Amino acid sequence: MSVVLAKKLVSHWNAGATFFPHAQDASGESSATAGYNFGQSFIWLTTARFNVMMETVFVRSQTVVASNQTEWTSSLFLSPGIRWAYNFKNGLQIVPGIGVPLGIRPSAGERAVFLYLSFEHPFRKLPKK
Numbered sequence: 001m002s003v004v005l006a007k008k009l010v011s012h013w014n015a016g017a018t019f020f021p022h023a024q025d026a027s028g029e030s031s032a033t034a035g036y037n038f039g040q041s042f043i044w045l046t047t048a049r050f051n052v053m054m055e056t057v058f059v060r061s062q063t064v065v066a067s068n069q070t071e072w073t074s075s076l077f078l079s080p081g082i083r084w085a086y087n088f089k090n091g092l093q094i095v096p097g098i099g100v101p102l103g104i105r106p107s108a109g110e111r112a113v114f115l116y117l118s119f120e121h122p123f124r125k126l127p128k129k
Contacts, residue, residue: 001014009043009045010042011041011042011043012041012043013039014038014039015038015039017036018033018036019033020034023062023063025063029064029065029067030067031064031066031068031069031070033061033063035060036059037060037061038057039055039056039057041055042054049084049085050083050084051082051083051084053079053080053082053097053099055079055081056076056078056079057075057079058074060075074106075107075110076104076105076106077101077102077104077107078104079102079114081097081116082097082099083096083098084096091122092121093120094117094118095119097117098114098115099113099116100112100113100114
C-alpha cells in the first residue's frame, strides 16, 4: 500500500508470508517452515529524479533444527538510502539506488550495503505529445 503524505513525501507499506512444506537444513533434516515479514518506508521526493529514503524491515521465520523441528528467528533493520532515475523517451525508467541496512534489536550490530536496480516499463504506450 502506498500513501501520499504530502506533495513531496510518500510512505509505502508491505506485508508478506512464506511457507515451505519440505524445508531442509544443511544435514538434510526436513520440516515444514513458515515466516512473515513487514516493510515500511518514507520516501522524500527531493527532485523529480532523486529520492531520499528511510526503510524499516522486520522478518520472522522458522529454520529447520532437526527432523520435524523448527526454531523461530527474527531480524529488524533500519535502512537509510537514496535512489535516482533515468527516464527514456520510450517510457522505460531505470532506477538504481543504494541503502545501508543497520540491524536493530534482534539484529543489533549487523550492517550491510543494499544495491538496488529497477527497470520500470509502462503498461501501455504513452500518448504522443
